[in-house]
Every structure is written in C-alpha cells, then in structure tokens.
Amino acid sequence: MTHPYTYIDPNARVAPNVKIDPFTVIHGDVQIGEGTWIGSNVTIMDGTRIGKNCRIFPGAVLGAIPQDLKFAGERTTVEIGDNTTIREFVTINRGTTDRWKTKVGNNCLIMAYSHIAHDCLIGDNCILSNSVQLAGHVVMGDWAWIAGVSAVHQFVTIGQHAYIAGGSLVSKDVPPYIKAVRNPLSYGGVNSVGLKRRGFELEKINHILDIYRIIFNKGLNTSQALEFIEEELTASDERDEIVTFIRESGRGIIKRFTKGATEED
Template identity: 80%
Template sequence: MIQPHTYIHSGAKLAPNVKVDPFSVIHPDVVIGEGTWIGSNVTIMDGARIGKNCRIFPGAIISAIPQDLKFEGESTTVEIGDNTTIREFVSINRGTVDRHKTVIGSNCLIMAYSHIAHDCIIGNHCILSNNTQLAGHVVMGDWAIIAGMSAVHQFSKIGAHAYIGGGSLVSKDVPPYIKAIRQPLTYGGVNSVGLKRRGYTLVQINEILDIYRVIYNQGLNTTQALEYIEQEFRASDERDEIISFIRESERGIVKRGTKGGTIEE
C-alpha cells in the first residue's frame, strides 16, 4: 500500500493497511491507524496521531510546529480521530505548553485551505468549510459548522451544534445551538434545521428557542437572564449546557443585532 517515491521514516508507526500515495513525507514520531489514506504530496510531521479510516488529500501539512514565538521545541502532538477527512492544502499545527496538543475529533470534515492553529480543540462531527482560519486555542463543540472564508480569533469558543455563516469574523464566543451571522457577528436565531437533522424533537427545539428569547429579547443583562432561565425552565441537558457555556465564557458571547428587523424561527 506504500507507493514508490514516498519517504516514510523507520520510526513512524503505520497500520498494515494504510495507503500512502507518491511524493508524501512521513516523519518519525507519527502514528497512523488502520484504513487511512494519505494522498500525494502530504507532509506529516513529528507528533501526528491519526486515527482509523481517515482521508488526507494532496498538499495537506499535519503537525508542523506552532506559529507561536513562545514555542521552544517542546514535545507536543496533533491528534485526529477516526473517519475524519482533511481536504487539499489544509494545515494543522501541533500544540504548545498550553495544552500540549491540538485535537480534531472523529467524523469531521476539514475543507480545502483551512488552517487549524496550535492548541485548538475540535469536537466530533464538525465541519470547517473552505478557507476557514482558526487562531490558537480555539474550542469547537460537537456538530459545530463554520461556513467558508471565516476567521476565528484566538481563545474563542464555539458551542455544540452552532452554525457560523460564511465570511464571518468571530471575536466573541458563539453559544451552543445557535446561528451566528452578519457583520459584526450577531445572534441569528436557533440552528433549528441542523437540530432537526440530528434528531432533536420539536419540543426540544422550541425550548432552546425560548431560552434564547430570554437571553436576547427581554432586555435583561446576562446574569439576570441566566438566573431567570434557571428558575423558570425545567432542568434539561440543553438548558444546562447553554447556562454553563455562557457562564464560563471569558470573551463574552455574540450579541443580538440592533438593526435589520426581528429574528424569528
């Protein structure tokens, strides 16, 4: 399964049925799981840990050192889960002393020309569309989607099941289950289409919508809104996840737009 004109260091650990196309280079401290395909002209550098049945397309560079002037050569990794697809010319940098690793979960799709910087943590089933750029230390929850040509500020957090529109500049945290759209980036309603596709019931979706109406529509500050939600809404995984995400936000969450009409589902 290893084609001619490919360089694989003897210290790399590849499962027996890994396929590597011509002109790719694999450095020594690399582990690649069963069934993974490495396209041509791919460079996989020290610290890469790649799961089973992944597809890495031509031109990708995995586990290059961080673009961080504080990096001093410490031993860190890039960890990629199973069944994840890395498209053409994606670059993924390994971690620094902050987290010691950059992580991409299972069943993700990272589209062409995207960049994932050091110490990012990407959940499962996430999609980064073409030319998405993540600065260092970004965290994305499961099932989050970022549309193309978007850029995410360092240390930002994106909640599970969130959707971020194309061409966005993300400088605030994006809470779970919502759509974030427009410039500057603002709350655009609940991601009801995505939630329906993933099996959420209409009752669950309406409850999430009611929670965000309290946060964005009732004129309360964040502390007041969260206290009201805890008192007036029944306990649920969705309610508790929203409350926890917003309380733990260090950058603050995206705001509601002041112009352009009302936002409804």
C-alpha cells in the same frame, strides 16, 4: 500500499493497510491508523497521530510546529480522530505548553485551505468549510459548523450544534445550538434545521428557543437573564449547558443584531 516515491521514516508507526500515494513525506514520530489513505505531496511531521479510516488529501501539512514565538521545541502533538477527512492544503499545527496538543475529533470534515492553529480542540462531527482560519486555543463543540472564508480569534469557544455563516469574523464566544450571522457577528436564531437533521424533537427545539428569547429578546442583562432562566424554565440538559457556557465564557458571547451596530459595540 506505499508508492516507491514516498518517504516514510523507519520509526513511524503506520498500520499495514494504510495506502500512501507518491511524493508524500512521513516523519519518525508519527502514528497512522488502519484503513487511512494519504494522498500525494502530503507532509506529516513529528508528533502527528492519525486515527483509522481517515482521508488526507494532496498538499496537506500536519504536525508542523506552532506559529507561536513562545514555542521552545516542546514535545507536543496533533491528534486526528477516526473517519475524519482533511482536504487539499489544510494545515494543522502542533500544540504548545498550554494544552500540549491540537485535536480534531472523529467524523470531521476539514475542507480545502483551512488552518487549525496550535492548541485548538475540535469536537466530533464538526465541519470547517473552505478557507476557514482558526487562531490558537479555539474550542469547537460536537457538530459545530463554520462556513467558508471565516476567521476565528484566538481563545474563542464555539458551542455544540452552532452554525457560523460564511465570511464571518468571530471574536466572541458562540453559544450552543444557535446560528451566528451578519457583521458584526450576531445571534441569528436557533439552528433548528441542523437540530432537526440530528434528531432533536420539536419540543426540545422550542425549549431551546425559549431560553434564547429570554437571553436576547427580553431586555435583561446577561446575569438577570440567566437567573430568570434557572428560576422559571424547566431544568434540562440543554438549559444547563447553555447557562454554564455563558457563565464560563472567557471572551463574552455574541449579541443580538442591532441596526447600526459596529464591531466595537
């Protein structure tokens, strides 16, 4: 299953049925799970862990050291879950002492020319469209989707089931279940289409809509809105997740779009 023009370090742990195309280089401290395919001209560097049934397309570079001047050669990792596809020329860097790893979950699609920097944690079933650029320490919840040619600031958190429109500059946290659109990036409603596709019932989607109407449309500040939600709305996993996400936001959440707003606002 390995082409003679491929180099595999004898210390690498590669499952027997992994298929590796020519001109790929696999370093020593690497693990690759069963059923994975590695295309041509891929470089898999020390510290990379790849799960089962993944597809790594030509030109990808996985496990390069962080582009972080504080990095001093620590033993860190890149971890790729099962059934994940990594398209052409994607780069994923190892972690630093902050989290010691960069992680991409199961069933993800990382499209061509995307970059995932050190210490990013990407959940399951996530999609990064072409040329998405994640700075260090970004966290994405399960089922989050970032459309093409978007850039995400370091330490940003993106909630599960969130959708971010193409060409976005993401400098604030994006709460779960919503669409983030426009420039500057703003609340664009609940991601109802995505939620329906994933089996959310209409009643639950409407409940999420009610929560975000209070946060963005009722004229309350964030603290007042969260207190109102907890006092007036029926308890649910979605309600508690949204409230906790906003309370724990390190960078503050995106705002409702206001005509004439600027990024500085």
